[in-house]
Amino acid sequence: MLCFKTQVIKGLHPNVAYFFKTMNRYLKWQTGIVLVFCGLVVCMSYYLLAEIKENRKFRVMSDDAATKTKTGVTNQNNRAVHHVQSAIRQTNEDWTYLKPPMISLTYGYIEPTFNPAIIRTALGHKCTTTIDPANMHRSDAVVIRFDRAFEQNQFTKPKYRRQDQMYVFLSLEPSWPFYNHDFSFVDKGFFNWTMTYRRDSDIYFPYFTMPTLIDDDRQSRRFYGQNAVEQVLSKKTSQFTALVAIGRCEGGDGPVNRLKYVQAMEKSGLRIEKRGGCYNNKFRRPWNSNIFRYYAGTFKFFLAFENGYHCRDYVTEKVWNNSLKSGTVPVIWGAPKGDIEKILPPGSYIHTDDYESPKQLVDYLNYLNSNATAYSEYFNWRRRAPDQVAWNRKRATGYEMLCDKLCEMKKFGNVSKIYHSFKDWYINQDNPECFKITETNW
Known part of the structure; x- marks a missing residue:
């Protein structure tokens, strides 16, 4: 703000001096107003800044409280959902969370209805099949047919076999042609399950049942x-x-x-x-x-x-x-x-x-x-x-029954039995007349 000293004003023309005196009083009055205004602005600014800071603090506290509440509800809901899912998984109605077991068919595909590429069971289980020998070590079950089970080959002498891998003997033929075969490759501790027409097999596999015959x-x-x-x-x-x-x-x-x-x-x-x-x-x-x-x-x-x-x-x-x-x-x-x-x-x-x-x-x-x-x-x-x-x-048979057993084993982690003497079950527990007919009435 410009202010003129009194000694300067006294040396000027009276009219000019009057002008400067008037301006000086005006400027002093205006300066006071400006100072008051600036003070008000500073005070208001301080008040507003304090208010904004308080509001921000309040919002942060509110957001924290809301977040904690929301997190609590979410955790509670997650626990409820997990509980429901766990309860569902204890039944046989929802097996979708399991990776479908793979079944290695060492003899190849015979026909789609006999051994399809994808097996779906009445219990809602699903399994896949493969004929690629490279997938044998990754399979959950390896099915070996009767014509490959009694000779040394890549199936009876695998380079790698997992502990939880089920080896399954498959046959729809009577046992009498194999009476004199060498069982040394598969007799002890080789097969886990049997899949044949005999009702005492682990997987019952008849040619037909009445429901499957008509259906x-x-x-x-x-x-x-x-x-x-x-x-x-x-x-x-x-x-x-x-x-x-x-x-x-x-x-x-x-x-x-x-x-x-x-x-x-x-x-x-x-x-x-x-x-x-x-x-x-x-x-x-x-x-x-x-x-x-x-x-x-x-x-x-x-x-x-x-x-x-x-x-x-x-x-x-x-x-x-x-x-x-x-x-x-x-x-x-x-x-x-x-x-x-x-x-x-x-x-x-x-x-x-x-x-x-x-x-x-x-x-x-x-x-x-x-x-x-x-x-x-x-x-x-x-x-x-x-x-x-x-x-x-109707009771699931054949590959459906095999798939059900694999899914149950995968869910519960139970490892099946091992045949300590496969020949004893396959030969000695069949009827003697199957191998030799000694008395006839024809």
């Missing part, structure tokens, strides 16, 4: 009921009473003696249509084709004669597909009747064990052939459909 073609409604039975009976148009189809004629007591039994039945008066390689009369279509089933359905009986005699639980497509599904009555020569009773519907078959000789059996078959009422009783089991609940609760 394959989605024809349960057409298979059961009075109308279905009447249609089956109306198709019996063949001039022969029975049909037989045999492709293996030698190599063991089973193949040789079943041919003898068929010959004895034919000599006793049974009219038989003979098909297969053993009779140089092969059918042009596969045994599991609709055309073959329709053809077989024109006969009243199918001679379901297996290539093994009294081999435990050995029931093949001859009984399931060629007979029951085709609409004929199976005449069984093979597994003991006690095993058949636990596998097939009551009253659905005729067993050779019930007859003292082929002649006695033929007399009964000829009686049924001439008595429509007595013959139709063998279809009573089909006149009413099975209970749907029991039907839907």
Whole structure:
């Protein structure tokens, strides 16, 4: 602010001096106002800064409190969610958190329905399969088929095998061809599980069960009921009473003696249509084709004669597909009747064990052939459909059952058994007649 001294003003013109005196008073007054204003500004600024600082402190405290509250709620929710997830994982209804087990198929893929690339089970489990030998060491299970199990190879002498890896023996063939094989490669401490048609296997793998036999073609409604039975009976148009189809004629007591039994039945008066390689009369279509089933359905009986005699639980497509599904009555020569009773519907078959000789059996078959009422009783089991609940609760078999066991093992961490003597289970616990038939009545 500019201020003029009094001595300077006194030396000027009166008018000029008056001007400067007036300006001096004005400037002094204005300076006071400015100073007061500046003081007010400073005070207000200090007050506002203090207020802003306080508000900021309050917001920080509020945010901290909100964060703590939110974190507490989040932690509480996380604990609740974790508790629910843990509870779910204790059931068999949610296995999605498990990595699907891998199954190494050392024999390759046979057909998609037999061993698919991806296995999904009724329990909601999922497994994958591989045929690449490079994946063998990463697999949770290694399945070795009977034709590779009794010789030294990359499967029976693996370079690397994990402790938690399950080695599985697979066979749908009777045990008699392997009676004299060398078991040294796999006998002790090699296999963990067995997967065969025998009911005492770790993984039960029959050719069929009634639910799988019918569900394959989605024809349960057409298979059961009075109308279905009447249609089956109306198709019996063949001039022969029975049909037989045999492709293996030698190599063991089973193949040789079943041919003898068929010959004895034919000599006793049974009219038989003979098909297969053993009779140089092969059918042009596969045994599991609709055309073959329709053809077989024109006969009243199918001679379901297996290539093994009294081999435990050995029931093949001859009984399931060629007979029951085709609409004929199976005449069984093979597994003991006690095993058949636990596998097939009551009253659905005729067993050779019930007859003292082929002649006695033929007399009964000829009686049924001439008595429509007595013959139709063998279809009573089909006149009413099975209970749907029991039907839907069918036991998983084969690869489904293997996948279920692998998922359970992966979840609970339980390692399965080891066969300390595989030969004892496979050979010694089968029936002696499976390997050698010493007494015959045919």
